Amino acid sequence: MEEEIIISGRMNYKVDPGLHIWGWEIAFYLFVGGLAAGLLFFASYYYLQGKEKEFPAAIKWAPMLAPVMLALGLGALFLDLHHKLYFWRLYTNIRLTSPMSWGAWTLMVVTPLSILWSASWVREVFPNWDWKFKFLYDLEAFFIKYRKVMAWIMVFYSVILGIYTGILLSAFNARPLWNTSILGPLFLASGLSAGAAVIISFTKNELERKLFSKIDLVIIGIELFLVIHLFMGLMASTAVQIEAAELFLGGKYTLPFWIFVVFLGMIVPAILEFLELRGQKIPVIIPVALILMGNIMLRFIIVYAGQASRYLY
Amino acid sequence: MRYAMAIDTKKCVGCSDCVVACQLENNVPIGYCRDWIVETTSGTYPNLELENRSERCHHCANAPCVRCCPTGASHIAEGGVVLVTPDECIGCGACIASCPYDARYPHPDGYVDKCTFCIHKVRKGEDPACVQVCPTNCLYFGDLDDPNSEVSRKIKERKYKRLKTEAGTDPQLYFLI
Ligand code: SF4
Numbered sequence: 105m106e107e108e109i110i111i112s113g114r115m116n117y118k119v120d121p122g123l124h125i126w127g128w129e130i131a132f133y134l135f136v137g138g139l140a141a142g143l144l145f146f147a148s149y150y151y152l153q154g155k156e157k158e159f160p161a162a163i164k165w166a167p168m169l170a171p172v173m174l175a176l177g178l179g180a181l182f183l184d185l186h187h188k189l190y191f192w193r194l195y196t197n198i199r200l201t202s203p204m205s206w207g208a209w210t211l212m213v214v215t216p217l218s219i220l221w222s223a224s225w226v227r228e229v230f231p232n233w234d235w236k237f238k239f240l241y242d243l244e245a246f247f248i249k250y251r252k253v254m255a256w257i258m259v260f261y262s263v264i265l266g267i268y269t270g271i272l273l274s275a276f277n278a279r280p281l282w283n284t285s286i287l288g289p290l291f292l293a294s295g296l297s298a299g300a301a302v303i304i305s306f307t308k309n310e311l312e313r314k315l316f317s318k319i320d321l322v323i324i325g326i327e328l329f330l331v332i333h334l335f336m337g338l339m340a341s342t343a344v345q346i347e348a349a350e351l352f353l354g355g356k357y358t359l360p361f362w363i364f365v366v367f368l369g370m371i372v373p374a375i376l377e378f379l380e381l382r383g384q385k386i387p388v389i390i391p392v393a394l395i396l397m398g399n400i401m402l403r404f405i406i407v408y409a410g411q412a413s414r415y416l417y
Numbered sequence: 418m419r420y421a422m423a424i425d426t427k428k429c430v431g432c433s434d435c436v437v438a439c440q441l442e443n444n445v446p447i448g449y450c451r452d453w454i455v456e457t458t459s460g461t462y463p464n465l466e467l468e469n470r471s472e473r474c475h476h477c478a479n480a481p482c483v484r485c486c487p488t489g490a491s492h493i494a495e496g497g498v499v500l501v502t503p504d505e506c507i508g509c510g511a512c513i514a515s516c517p518y519d520a521r522y523p524h525p526d527g528y529v530d531k532c533t534f535c536i537h538k539v540r541k542g543e544d545p546a547c548v549q550v551c552p553t554n555c556l557y558f559g560d561l562d563d564p565n566s567e568v569s570r571k572i573k574e575r576k577y578k579r580l581k582t583e584a585g586t587d588p589q590l591y592f593l594i
């Protein structure tokens with residue numbers, strides 16, 4: 105049998121024998137980024153549709169989580185940096201070819217926006233809230249007046265943020281598993297489904313819950329389609345891509361991926377939501393928790409498995 | 418100007434002198450390396466073929482590590498040499514993930530480090546440390562735009578291969594075979 109044995113004298117920390125330069129920090133960052141994108145997208149989209157009364161959870165309550173999520177995400181990203189004191193360099197450069205740079209700048213727009221959005225609703229959500237100073241009331245009035253403008257910017261940037269969480273990885277042609285343009289839409293869809301799930305858990309209103317359950321069902325359908333597409337694409341590609349796909353089709357990541365991400369994270373919650381819509385009594389927290397779990401697992405598995413996929417010598 | 422290196426796999430004995438010379442010249446922290454030896458055995462027993470390669474950053478003409486760097490710390494210097502400016506690097510690791518050859522590593526001081534083709538020596542008209550020290554004289558460094566440079570002549574005279582060209586990096590290490 106034709107064989108090749110490769111012996112390398114290199115043993116660099118975090119690079120050999122297998123790359124593991126990115127750990128939980130990046131996976132977590134991608135998860136919260138996607139979730140925040142989902143929350144902000146629904147908030148601004150339905151606000152622009154004029155559904156403020158019908159969907160209070162989506163427009164007013166749930167987006168209050170977004171600034172928290174984004175802050176946690178930025179914190180995780182910061183932890184991941186090895187040269188932390190130079191963090192500010194991200195913001196003295198705009199590099200169009202670098203997804204990392206795009207992401208840093210997108211967050212720079214989205215994070216303050218999400219804070220202002222939440223602040224503009226805070227007195228409606230917490231009626232006892234007191235801004236203490238008059239100028240804060242003036243500011244609030246100003247942002248309430250310009251909510252529509254904020255919503256337009258947010259609708260646009262939340263989609264960029266959601267897609268970016270996937271593009272960050274797919275831009276690396278060195279890692280065949282990541283190097284597929286499906287990852288952007290897949291992560292966007294999964295972030296939207298997480299956002300919808302959180303809204304479902306917040307709402308007390310039947311109409312809103314039903315709508316977001318339906319939205320979730322559609323998005324999960326899209327996600328399943330993208331997952332199948334991902335593997336079809338990889339399997340129909342070159343040797344390195346086929347090898348990357350095999351990590352999930354018999355390889356080390358097979359069970360975690362198909363059980364936790366696809367079965368428990370997509371199929372089971374979809375069935376539960378479907379039954380719930382048909383009138384069965386199912387506590388919403390179960391599908392919501394499963395969707396969020398599947399979301400986290402998807403990020404972790406793709407971040408880790410991608411680093412295990414490589415070009416052969 | 419286009420700096421490049423040719424490595425004669427037929428002459429390399431895998432002694433690792435280039436590795437040690439680099440570590441000394443460039444103060445590479447203990448346990449790390451900017452260049453390394455790869456030994457491959459291939460074929461069907463008993464017809465086996467052995468190949469030794471001294472490898473390092475390929476100073477790719479289409480460098481993904483430079484493309485994905487968010488700060489511009491990874492950049493292309495004279496002669497196409499790919500360098501990292503430590504004071505601009507935030508240590509995000511994007512470039513490490515983007516290199517198909519895994520030629521970079523996170524320096525314990527936080528920034529990312531890799532082979533520089535010993536540009537500090539080249540600027541003074543010297544050869545890189547690995548080239549200077551190789552006991553079998555199997556490494557050739559020089560300018561590909563100069564048809565009379567040693568490296569240009571070697572790759573004209575000999576058959577060569579480049580590694581993982583399918584990754585689209587246009588690597589500038591030429592392995593003479
Ligand atoms: S070998 Fe790697 S580090 Fe060197 S230029 Fe190419 S991609 Fe960049």
Ligand code: SF4
Nearest residue numbers: 486506507509510512
């Ligand atoms: S680790 Fe440094 S050199 Fe590498 S991409 Fe990040 S900032 Fe650029």
